[in-house]
Amino acid sequence: MATAERLILNNITGTTGLGEPLTGRTIHVLPSSGGYIIFSTAPTQPRTLLKTIIDDLECLERRSDYVFKPSKRAVRAAKFYIFETYALMGAVFPRPSFVLDGEKGIIIKWVKNGHTVRLNCLSNEADDDYIYFENAEYDTEDNVTPDKLRQRLNWLLAHE
Amino acid sequence: MNENPLANLPAEPVELLNNEASVYRAALDETWFSPDKTGVDAAAFYRRVKRDESGLSIGTYPYAHRESDLRRPIAGVISVSVGRTRDVRDAELEEPLDVVIDNPPHGNITNVPYKVKSGPRRRLAERVASLLARNAATVREIFNPPHN
Numbered sequence: 001m002a003t004a005e006r007l008i009l010n011n012i013t014g015t016t017g018l019g020e021p022l023t024g025r026t027i028h029v030l031p032s033s034g035g036y037i038i039f040s041t042a043p044t045q046p047r048t049l050l051k052t053i054i055d056d057l058e059c060l061e062r063r064s065d066y067v068f069k070p071s072k073r074a075v076r077a078a079k080f081y082i083f084e085t086y087a088l089m090g091a092v093f094p095r096p097s098f099v100l101d102g103e104k105g106i107i108i109k110w111v112k113n114g115h116t117v118r119l120n121c122l123s124n125e126a127d128d129d130y131i132y133f134e135n136a137e138y139d140t141e142d143n144v145t146p147d148k149l150r151q152r153l154n155w156l157l158a159h160e
Numbered sequence: 161m162n163e164n165p166l167a168n169l170p171a172e173p174v175e176l177l178n179n180e181a182s183v184y185r186a187a188l189d190e191t192w193f194s195p196d197k198t199g200v201d202a203a204a205f206y207r208r209v210k211r212d213e214s215g216l217s218i219g220t221y222p223y224a225h226r227e228s229d230l231r232r233p234i235a236g237v238i239s240v241s242v243g244r245t246r247d248v249r250d251a252e253l254e255e256p257l258d259v260v261i262d263n264p265p266h267g268n269i270t271n272v273p274y275k276v277k278s279g280p281r282r283r284l285a286e287r288v289a290s291l292l293a294r295n296a297a298t299v300r301e302i303f304n305p306p307h308n
Contacts (some may be wrong), residue, residue: 099191
C-alpha cells in the first residue's frame with residue numbers, strides 16, 4: 001500500500017502512517033503528476049503567556065548597555081511570585097511589565113483602568129518585598145505571598 | 161541677636177523657576193518609560209537614600225545631563241513641568257515639592273520623600289513618585305540605542 005493511501009486510512013483510524021495520533025494535526029493534499037501528495041503537519045506550538053512573561057523578565061538580565069541590572073535575588077523572587085501566582089490564577093493572570101527600581105530591584109507592574117499594582121522585588125534578601133497599589137486611594141502591603149498577590153490582582157481585574 | 165543658629169549660615173545660591181518652565185531629567189533605564197513609550201514610570205522619581213541627597217537631579221535644558229558626571233548611556237530624557245511638580249499634593253507631605261537650580265544648568269526637585277525600605281515614608285515616596293510620573297512628566301526623547 002502506498003504511503004499516501006496508508007496515511008488516509010490511518011487518518012480514518014486517527015493515526016499517521018507512523019502510528020502517531022493525528023489529533024491536532026493538519027492534513028495537506030497536493031496534486032502531483034502521479035496523483036496526490038498527502039502529508040500532515042503538527043501545529044506550531046504557540047508561546048504560552050507564562051513563557052512570554054518569563055522571557056520579558058529574563059531580557060532584563062541580558063542587557064548590557066544600561067547602568068541598572070537586577071540582582072540575582074530580585075530576579076529569583078520575581079520568578080517565584082509569577083510562577084506561583086500564575087499557578088493559582090491560570091489564564092486570567094494578567095500580563096505585567098517590568099521596571100528596574102534603580103537599586104538592583106525589579107518592580108512587577110500591572111495597570112488597568114486607572115488602577116495600579118506594583119510588586120517590588122528588592123535586591124537583598126534582608127529587605128522585605130512589598131506591594132504598592134493605587135487608584136484614588138493608595139497603600140502598601142507587606143509580607144507578600146502568592147495568595148496575597150492573587151487577591152490584589154483580582155482587585156485590579158474587578159475594575160475592568 | 162538672632163537666636164536661630166542656621167540664620168548665620170550663608171544661603172545657598174538657588175534660582176527659582178516660574179511655573180510655566182520645564183526642566184529635564186535623564187531616564188537612566190528604558191523601563192522607566194511605559195512599554196508603549198508614551199508614559200513615564202514612577203521609578204524615574206524614586207529618591208534614593210545616600211544618592212539623591214539634595215533631591216532629584218534635573219537640568220534646565222534637555223541635554224544638561226552631558227554636563228554632569230553621568231557617563232553611562234541613558235535611555236532618554238523626561239520633560240518635567242515645574243508648575244505641575246509644585247501642584248503635587250498629599251496630606252502626608254510635610255513640605256510642598258519645588259524645583260530649584262543650584263548649579264546651572266543643574267537643579268533639583270526638592271522635598272521628595274526618600275524611598276526607604278519600610279514604613280509609612282516608603283508608602284508616601286511611592287505615592288509622590290507616582291503623582292510626579294502621571295501629572296508632571298512627559299516623554300521628551302527616547303535614545304535607541306541608549307547613549308549619553
